[in-house]
Amino acid sequence: MPREFQRGHKAKISDLTAGTDLYVGVQITAPGLTFDISCFGLDADERLSDDRYFVFFNQPKSPEESIQLLGAQAGDTESFRITLDRIPPQIQKLSFTATLDGAGQMSQIGSGHLRIVAGGEEVARYAFSGTEFTTERAVMLGDFYLKDVWRFAAVGQGFDGGLDALLKNFGGEVAEEETPAAPAQPQAGGAAPGFAPPAFGAPSAPAPAPYQPQPAAQGFAPPPGATLPPAPAPAPSVHAAPTIVAPLAPPGGGHVPPPGPVPAPYGQPPQQPYGHGPAPTAPMPPGYGQQPQPPQAPPGYGQPAPPPGYGQQPPFGQLPGQQAYGVPQGAPQGGAGVTAALQQFKETPTGQRWTQQNKKLIRVDLGMGGQPVLARQGSMVLYQGKVDFSYKGAGFAGRIVGNATGQEMQLMRCTGQGQVFLAENSTHVHPIELQGDAICVSAENVLAFDESLQYEVRRIEGHGIPGGALFTMQFQGTGTIVVKTHGTPVVLPVTPTTFADCNAVVAWSAASQVVVSSQVRMRRNAYPGDTGESVNLQFRGAPGNFIVVQPYEV
Numbered sequence: 001m002p003r004e005f006q007r008g009h010k011a012k013i014s015d016l017t018a019g020t021d022l023y024v025g026v027q028i029t030a031p032g033l034t035f036d037i038s039c040f041g042l043d044a045d046e047r048l049s050d051d052r053y054f055v056f057f058n059q060p061k062s063p064e065e066s067i068q069l070l071g072a073q074a075g076d077t078e079s080f081r082i083t084l085d086r087i088p089p090q091i092q093k094l095s096f097t098a099t100l101d102g103a104g105q106m107s108q109i110g111s112g113h114l115r116i117v118a119g120g121e122e123v124a125r126y127a128f129s130g131t132e133f134t135t136e137r138a139v140m141l142g143d144f145y146l147k148d149v150w151r152f153a154a155v156g157q158g159f160d161g162g163l164d165a166l167l168k169n170f171g172g173e174v175a176e177e178e179t180p181a182a183p184a185q186p187q188a189g190g191a192a193p194g195f196a197p198p199a200f201g202a203p204s205a206p207a208p209a210p211y212q213p214q215p216a217a218q219g220f221a222p223p224p225g226a227t228l229p230p231a232p233a234p235a236p237s238v239h240a241a242p243t244i245v246a247p248l249a250p251p252g253g254g255h256v257p258p259p260g261p262v263p264a265p266y267g268q269p270p271q272q273p274y275g276h277g278p279a280p281t282a283p284m285p286p287g288y289g290q291q292p293q294p295p296q297a298p299p300g301y302g303q304p305a306p307p308p309g310y311g312q313q314p315p316f317g318q319l320p321g322q323q324a325y326g327v328p329q330g331a332p333q334g335g336a337g338v339t340a341a342l343q344q345f346k347e348t349p350t351g352q353r354w355t356q357q358n359k360k361l362i363r364v365d366l367g368m369g370g371q372p373v374l375a376r377q378g379s380m381v382l383y384q385g386k387v388d389f390s391y392k393g394a395g396f397a398g399r400i401v402g403n404a405t406g407q408e409m410q411l412m413r414c415t416g417q418g419q420v421f422l423a424e425n426s427t428h429v430h431p432i433e434l435q436g437d438a439i440c441v442s443a444e445n446v447l448a449f450d451e452s453l454q455y456e457v458r459r460i461e462g463h464g465i466p467g468g469a470l471f472t473m474q475f476q477g478t479g480t481i482v483v484k485t486h487g488t489p490v491v492l493p494v495t496p497t498t499f500a501d502c503n504a505v506v507a508w509s510a511a512s513q514v515v516v517s518s519q520v521r522m523r524r525n526a527y528p529g530d531t532g533e534s535v536n537l538q539f540r541g542a543p544g545n546f547i548v549v550q551p552y553e554v
Contacts, residue, residue: 002115005126005142007156008353008369009478011435012149013084017118020084025076026096026141028112030130034101036163037078039067040170042093046350047171053091055080064088076115084150093145095155095170095351099138099163106133106158114142116152126154132370137162140351155351157368169349354431354480361423362431362482364414364448371479372415375422375448385418409443409473413451422448427484438476438510441483445506445550450479460514460537474510483507486552494545499536503553512541 003016013022026037041053041062048054053062060069066086070079082094096114100106109130116124126142133139136158143153159165348357353368364373366387374392392411414420423429429447432439440458449455458474475481485506492498494512508514515538539547 002122002125005124005152005154006370007126007128007132007154008371009126010151010153010433011124012151013144014149015435016116016123016152017121019118021118022082022084023070023117024080024082024096025074025115025117026078026098026112027076027115028098029110030104030108030112031110033104033108035077035098036101037096037098039069039080040095040097041067041087041091042095042170043090044092046093048167049171050090067094082144084144093143095143096141097138097166098141099166104137106130106136106139109133114154124152126156128156132156133158135160138166140166143351153352155368157351354482356429356431357421359428360426361421362429362447363419363421365419366414367417369450372413372451373420373448374411374413374451375420376424376446377410377412379422379424379447380412380414380420381423382421383414383418385416387414387416387418387420389414409446422482424484427486428488430483430485430489431480432483432507433480434475434477436476436478438474439481439507440472440474440510440512441481441507442505443473445483445485446473447482447484449475449481453477453479453481460516476510483548485548485550487550489548489550491546491548493543494539494541494547496540498539498547500539500547500549501553502537504549504551505537506548506550508539508547509541509545512539512545512547514539 003011005011013020028035028037036056038054038056040048041050041055043049052059053067055062055067055069057069061067064086066083066088068081070081073079080096087094098112107130109128111127111129113125113127115122115126128141137160139158140155143155145151145153159169161168347363348355353365355363355365357363361381366373367385377391380389390413392413424447427447434453453475454477455473455475458472460472483506489506494509516536539545
C-alpha cells in the first residue's frame with residue numbers, strides 16, 4: 001500500500017523506498033482545461049540559478065539526465081524519471097508544478113494526484129482536488145528537497161498569476177519569442193511503470209539528443225526531429241510560444257544593463273561586457289576602499305583634478321568632491337533611505353509550512369497542511385490573512401495533571417488561512433520536524449506545535465526526590481514542534497557517563513533511559529510542581545540517542 005500524503009506532510013525518501021531511481025507521475029482530471037506540468041531544479045536559495053534545470057515540454061531533460069520528462073503514460077497526465085544519486089550538488093530542491101494553458105482556475109479540477117513509484121511499486125501518493133484551491137492558475141504540487149537526506153513534501157500551494165508568478169517566485173520571468181518555434185513532438189505513451197531500475201520504462205519515442213546550450217535570446221531549442229513551420233502565421237496566441245526563463249534581474253533594478261562598460265561599486269574597477277578585454281583603469285573617488293595616495297598638487301599646476309564620479313558631472317549646486325546632501329558616509333551600495341536600510345531585515349520567503357525568519361522569530365503558514373497550530377498564549381507578534389485565535393483548554397483532568405507535575409501549558413489554537421509570526425522574550429527558536437518518531441521536551445521550552453502531534457506527561461522515576469518523580473512532556477507523531485531556548489543550545493550524544501542538570505536540559509530523544517543520579521543537590525523550596533529543584537540526571541541509551549542542553553538554568 002502506498003503511503004498517503006496530505007498537503008504539508010513530509011517524509012524521508014529512505015522511509016518510502018531504498019531506491020534512488022524514481023518515477024514521478026502527475027495526473028489531473030479537469031474537463032476543458034489544459035495543463036503544463038514541469039519540474040524546477042532549484043539551488044540552496046530556492047532559485048532557478050541554472051536554466052538547464054527547468055525541465056518542461058520544450059526542454060525534456062537536464063544536462064546529466066538526472067531529471068527526464070517521460071510524457072503521458074500509465075494513466076498519468078505527465079511523468080518524470082528522477083535519479084537522485086545523479087543530481088549535481090548545486091541542485092537542492094526539485095519542485096513539480098502545474099500551470100494552466102488557457103483560461104480557467106485550479107478550483108475547476110475534479111481530481112488529481114502526484115505519485116512516486118520505485119521498482120515498479122507505488123510507494124507514495126498525494127491526492128488533491130479543486131476544493132483545495134480558489135482562483136490559482138499555477139500550483140506547486142510537491143517537492144523533493146535535500147535536508148541531510150532527500151525528502152518529499154506535499155505542497156499544494158498556488159499562484160493567481162499563473163506561470164509568470166511561478167517563475168518570479170523561483171527568480172526568473174516569462175519571455176516570449178518573436179518568431180514562433182516549432183511545437184514539441186508529443187511524448188509517446190508507455191506501459192504501466194512495472195519496471196525495476198535501471199530499466200526505467202522510458203517512452204517508446206527516441207530519446208532526445210544531449211542538451212546543447214543556446215544563446216539566451218533564443219530560449220530553449222525544440223527537441224530533435226521537430227520541423228520549423230514554412231512561414232510565420234498571423235500572430236499566434238500567447239500560449240503557442242515556448243516558455244523560456246530570462247536571466248535574473250540585477251540587484252537593485254529590474255532591467256538588463258545595456259552593452260558597454262558595466263559600472264562597478266565604489267572601490268572596484270568598472271567591468272567590461274563578456275568577451276572584451278580588461279577594463280581600462282580609471283581614478284576612483286577618495287574614501288571608498290582605496291589605499292591613501294600621496295598628496296597631489298592642486299589643479300592648475302600641470303595636473304587635472306580627479307573626476308567627481310565615473311565620467312559624470314556632480315548634480316546642480318554641488319561642488320566636485322562634495323558629499324551629496326542626505327547621503328551619509330558609508331551608505332549601502334543599494335542607495336540611501338529607509339528601504340535600503342531595512343533590506344537586510346525583509347521577510348524570508350519559502351514554500352514550507354514553518355519558516356524561521358531569524359534566530360528568535362518563526363512564521364507558520366496555516367494554509368499549508370490544512371491543520372491548526374497550538375502555540376503558547378501571548379507568543380503571537382504579528383499575523384496576516386484570515387486567522388482565528390481561540391483558547392485551548394486542557395480540561396479538568398489536564399489542569400490537575402499540570403498543577404501536580406509542573407508541565408502545564410497555556411495554549412491558544414490558531415486556525416484559518418494566513419501566516420502567524422511567533423516569538424517569546426527574545427529566546428532562540430528551533431523547529432523540529434517529527435516523522436512518526438518522538439521527543440521529550442520540558443513544557444517550559446515549548447513555543448508551538450502542530451495539532452496533529454500527540455503529547456502527554458512522562459514520568460521520570462527517582463528516589464529521594466520530594467513527590468517521588470520528575471516530569472517532562474513527550475511529543476510523538478507527524479508534524480513540527482518549535483522548541484525555545486535561552487541562547488544557543490548544544491546537542492550531545494548519550495553515553496553511559498552523560499549527566500546533566502535537569503534545569504538546563506531542554507530535550508532528549510524519547511528512546512533514552514533517564515534516571516536520577518546519586519549526586520542529588522536539593523534546595524529548601526524543592527517541592528512537586530516547583531522549579532527550584534536542581535537535580536542531576538543520568539542518560540543512557542543506544543547509539544543515536546541525544547540530549548539538548550541550553551547555556552541557562554531555568
